[in-house]
Amino acid sequence: MIAYKFLAQGAVSPFTGFRWPGPGEWVGAPAGRDDAWVHACRPADLPYWLDDELWRVELGEPVRAARYQVAAPQARLVSRIVGWDPALGRDYARACALRARDLALSQLTPALRGALDGLDDLQAIADAVQGTRAASMAAGYVSDGAHNALHVGPATTSYIACVLASTLGGGLAAFEAERAWQARWLADRLGLE
Amino acid sequence: MTRPVPDLTCRDLVELVTDYLEERLSADDRTRFELHLTYCDWCRTYLKQMRQVLATAGKLTEASVAPEARDALLDAFRGWKKGS
Numbered sequence: 001m002i003a004y005k006f007l008a009q010g011a012v013s014p015f016t017g018f019r020w021p022g023p024g025e026w027v028g029a030p031a032g033r034d035d036a037w038v039h040a041c042r043p044a045d046l047p048y049w050l051d052d053e054l055w056r057v058e059l060g061e062p063v064r065a066a067r068y069q070v071a072a073p074q075a076r077l078v079s080r081i082v083g084w085d086p087a088l089g090r091d092y093a094r095a096c097a098l099r100a101r102d103l104a105l106s107q108l109t110p111a112l113r114g115a116l117d118g119l120d121d122l123q124a125i126a127d128a129v130q131g132t133r134a135a136s137m138a139a140g141y142v143s144d145g146a147h148n149a150l151h152v153g154p155a156t157t158s159y160i161a162c163v164l165a166s167t168l169g170g171g172l173a174a175f176e177a178e179r180a181w182q183a184r185w186l187a188d189r190l191g192l193e
Numbered sequence: 194m195t196r197p198v199p200d201l202t203c204r205d206l207v208e209l210v211t212d213y214l215e216e217r218l219s220a221d222d223r224t225r226f227e228l229h230l231t232y233c234d235w236c237r238t239y240l241k242q243m244r245q246v247l248a249t250a251g252k253l254t255e256a257s258v259a260p261e262a263r264d265a266l267l268d269a270f271r272g273w274k275k276g277s
Contacts, residue, residue: 014230014231014237015227015230015240017244035216035220036216048228048231049228049231050231050232051231066220066224067221067224068224068228069224155231155232156232156233158232159231159232
């Protein structure tokens with residue numbers, strides 16, 4: 001099965017520090033350790049696991065599907081998806097921050113809604129909601145989203161948009177629906193199927 | 194009440210970090226632990242520091258601790274258990 005895997009810079013697993021060998025070389029879990037299988041993403045899982053590098057990977061059978069990821073006893077890197085780079089990460093963060101603005105609009109005061117509607121400059125959005133965040137949780141998330149898109153990165157910004165969606169109603173289902181929107185954005189921009 | 198997001202708080206992560214490093218978390222808990230790390234740079238740094246502590250301190254034995262240091266530590270822990 002072909003899947004995807006985010007890695008830290010230098011093809012390093014972000015949590016364990018394991019450095020992956022070059023493309024083509026299989027990496028496997030110890031025998032009998034199905035809890036140590038290699039994890040990877042389906043396209044729908046990508047927004048949950050953002051990191052510096054995105055790789056196309058081949059998973060050895062059997063592949064176990066789980067919530068937000070798949071796992072297999074062995075895997076190998078196939079090729080790096082070079083379209084996932086800092087510039088696309090910034091575009092994605094911006095898209096997520098604007099989604100947060102749109103999700104929040106119905107919860108804001110008419111004056112703030114009017115100020116934000118159609119405003120797409122992130123600093124201007126952050127400035128517009130500054131001072132109102134204490135009075136409105138939704139405004140706080142909009143401010144955080146714009147700030148994080150400008151100064152922190154796509155993983156945090158996309159998470160903020162999802163938390164806002166869940167907070168406005170719908171809980172986990174709304175959180176996952178926002179992740180699904182983000183997955184479509186990534187798949188479209190990266191040309192994934 | 195249903196947790197609104199499939200996630201841990203930073204406080205949860207700190208409480209679970211030892212089990213994570215010793216591979217004692219269930220698959221679901223490990224997923225939640227790692228989901229948190231994807232967007233929380235503070236916790237990612239904390240995990241890295243914990244790995245460094247284990248790599249360094251894990252090499253120490255009881256004989257590595259000087260008698261004065263051992264006595265000071267024992268005093269401190271006795272006092273801590275008394276709540277002082």
